[in-house]
Amino acid sequence: MAFRFLAVPSHRLVEHPQSLPVDERLEPDLPPVHEAVERALSGAEFRDMRAKDRLRALLQGDKPPKLGAPEAGFGASAVFAQPPQDLPALLRLADELEGLARREAGERALVWKCGDCGARYAVPVALVRQVSIRCERCGTPVELNATRSLGEESLIDPFQGAVNDSRRELAAFFREAMARGWPVLVAEDRRVTPPPPQA
Numbered sequence: 001m002a003f004r005f006l007a008v009p010s011h012r013l014v015e016h017p018q019s020l021p022v023d024e025r026l027e028p029d030l031p032p033v034h035e036a037v038e039r040a041l042s043g044a045e046f047r048d049m050r051a052k053d054r055l056r057a058l059l060q061g062d063k064p065p066k067l068g069a070p071e072a073g074f075g076a077s078a079v080f081a082q083p084p085q086d087l088p089a090l091l092r093l094a095d096e097l098e099g100l101a102r103r104e105a106g107e108r109a110l111v112w113k114c115g116d117c118g119a120r121y122a123v124p125v126a127l128v129r130q131v132s133i134r135c136e137r138c139g140t141p142v143e144l145n146a147t148r149s150l151g152e153e154s155l156i157d158p159f160q161g162a163v164n165d166s167r168r169e170l171a172a173f174f175r176e177a178m179a180r181g182w183p184v185l186v187a188e189d190r191r192v193t194p195p196p197p198q199a
């Protein structure tokens with residue numbers, strides 16, 4: 001299920017089928033990879049419930065969401081968190097997301113290139129010793145000297161990087177919404193499936 005978070009001031013909430021205001025809203029700047037955003041929330045809890053289960057219950061549960069949609073292509077919105085009563089739970093969720101992003105940040109590695117064939121060698125920073133290895137491809141000795149490395153890079157894969165970016169962005173968004181006292185809303189993204197035929 002693809003979804004979208006946003007926050008608007010309480011006094012500007014409208015019922016579906018009206019649309020939520022666009023001039024006054026807060027939205028996290030999330031990567032366009034929906035799977036990364038969904039993964040970002042896995043392992044995080046909100047009010048003793050897995051955050052993803054809460055989203056599903058709000059958007060696909062017995063009581064359909066009633067608030068306006070963020071824009072065309074989205075379902076009606078539901079309140080995910082309401083200040084001030086949900087403030088502590090949402091701040092805890094923000095902490096949890098940042099903690100997960102830190103834990104899964106990936107190791108830093110130093111990178112070298114074989115002078116002959118250009119094969120790349122990345123060694124986690126903690127394991128770097130000043131040794132000479134034989135290039136796997138051409139047999140030329142490669143000097144793993146920290147001062148002669150091509151630089152540092154993260155061993156993290158791009159998908160995990162997007163997951164962690166989503167976590168940090170969501171955490172900042174939740175904090176900002178609570179600081180403003182705005183309810184955090186969520187709506188289902190229906191753009192991935194074809195819209196129903198027009199009557």
Ligand SMILES: [Zn+2]
Nearest residue numbers: 114117135138
């Ligand atoms: Zn080589």
